[in-house]
Amino acid sequence: MTLKSRVFEFVKTIPKGKVAYYGMVASHVGTTAQVVGWVLSGMPESEYDIIPWERVVAKDGYISTLKMGYKGILQKQILEKDGYEIIDDHVNMLKHLMKPQLDNDLFEG
DNA sequence: AAGTTGACCCCAC
């Protein structure tokens, strides 16, 4: 199992209506957030349909791909189409983050 | 093999 495979497998487990952040994916697959970004940046467009890459955002909910160009526009559009609550280019993490990290208490309701 | 480059994150000012 390669690192890329592990990242992709984890991203596939993000449920619709939820998001994960880079560092969270990283801790699950055993690497760092920067590497997760690098892996996703190299993902072929043919995988776009089977891997919900748009559900990975920065820790504060920011859609970091917006700094890159068309991919960012695409990501934001997909999320909006799927009904995510996005304010000022930030996904509402309190609402859409997939699982508590148990390190914080942002999820007490 | 050493240097550069990221779809990041944390710390200090």
Add this chain to the structure above:
DNA sequence: GGTGGGGCCAACT
């Protein structure tokens, strides 16, 4: 509370 720099891992040259 915004901004700047360092650390981190893997790939590319």
